[in-house]
Amino acid sequence: MLQTKKLILVVNDDGYLAQGIEVLAQAMKPLGDVIVVAPDDARSGSSCSISSTLPIHLRTISEEPGLKIIACSGTPADCVKLALEYACPRQPDMVVSGINHGDNASVSLHYSGTMGAALEACMKGLPAIGFSLRTHSQHCNFQPYLETVVRISKQVLEHGLPQDVCLNVNFPEVETLQGSRVCRMARGRWVAEWQPAQHPHGADFYWLAGQFSNLEPEAEDTDMWALDHGYASIVPIRLDMTSYETLSTLNFS
């Protein structure tokens, strides 16, 4: 009986040259054929944005048995969209995004291009996972997380995910993980976000920086708590953002 090898699409928002995506692509190779379609440059903070006014192009960077790498001029969500229609030889069995340099826990999810790509794959009905590491470095030791990355990916590849749900997986920067916890998004807020500066010619401008403030640091069932205590956090994320809890309480007639 002919068994087609699984196909895994790997994307990110840091660009195809980032260390995190190279590590992720290599980790996926034992699980199936791997195709990387990633931005041609860093696109942090892309959220689920799409390119509505510029045409997008693809460029094949390298191809070897079981691993093809393609650079895309668009956003992370564009990468997924274009990969599915033009780059993948068949429908992928799973889409993994990352490993992002920087965490995407709590509300940072909303800004994340890593998770934008995962959400896009989820919108297309594919099992999707975003992986992110809480670090400020572009050169990290990803070794402590690979066993968990592969374990979660294998399980999703075999059993899928609930309809319209993808995973937001974050790692703390530690030598040894305490384990992993399925949890919820913490309530949080970015504060003091801008650093004013002056153009050499005198004009004011502002750099986005900011501090994250956890609004419920004691809540043990949150992703931030897991990360703060050395655990990987695994948050199931739903496409449907309707607030069902408040639906019946609202009346605007």
Add this chain to the structure above:
Amino acid sequence: MLQTKKLILVVNDDGYLAQGIEVLAQAMKPLGDVIVVAPDDARSGSSCSISSTLPIHLRTISEEPGLKIIACSGTPADCVKLALEYACPRQPDMVVSGINHGDNASVSLHYSGTMGAALEACMKGLPAIGFSLRTHSQHCNFQPYLETVVRISKQVLEHGLPQDVCLNVNFPEVETLQGSRVCRMARGRWVAEWQPAQHPHGADFYWLAGQFSNLEPEAEDTDMWALDHGYASIVPIRLDMTSYETLSTLNFS
């Protein structure tokens, strides 16, 4: 007793010159002082993206009693962030976004810069509403919707919204609305999204286009159904994207 006038921040993703934001700003004037902080050009499909690598600047376009207009070089979410820290004379009582040229119902919410700005305001703890019109035109008759826009805005200004919830309000292009419906996001999917083309020098590229496919056209409790039947749709949107329904069913240990 001194009563401070309400302050309303108006944003969008079509840019400060768009007809939709001018109409919205004028509609808000009777409700309080209005400050517009909007992109200096069209930024459709921005989602909740932020500018992490470029500095942002603000430019005051005009100022009259009760209405100040500022152009911002960043994304819609940047506009909200920068408005709150540097442009607003005091904390706004409400943030309204739009009126977008094009609907943001169903999963289009995820790509929407209009809703990205509303989500950003919601993350900052402010009552926020995104307004969008299902149209392909840059020059529309917004008159049929203004009464509803003002009614919803007034109510939110007076009573606020539930914690971590903002509103996604969409209008069908009609001469007379059938009314408005509080509803949920429809399940939907964009398909056949790319239109291939050739650069004059021969290289392949792709324009993002696509068709929206409603996966549950018969569901009367959805935003797409409301729009398809001449109603304004009002969907409460929550910041917390955790899939609580599946939390206890997932196990990756």
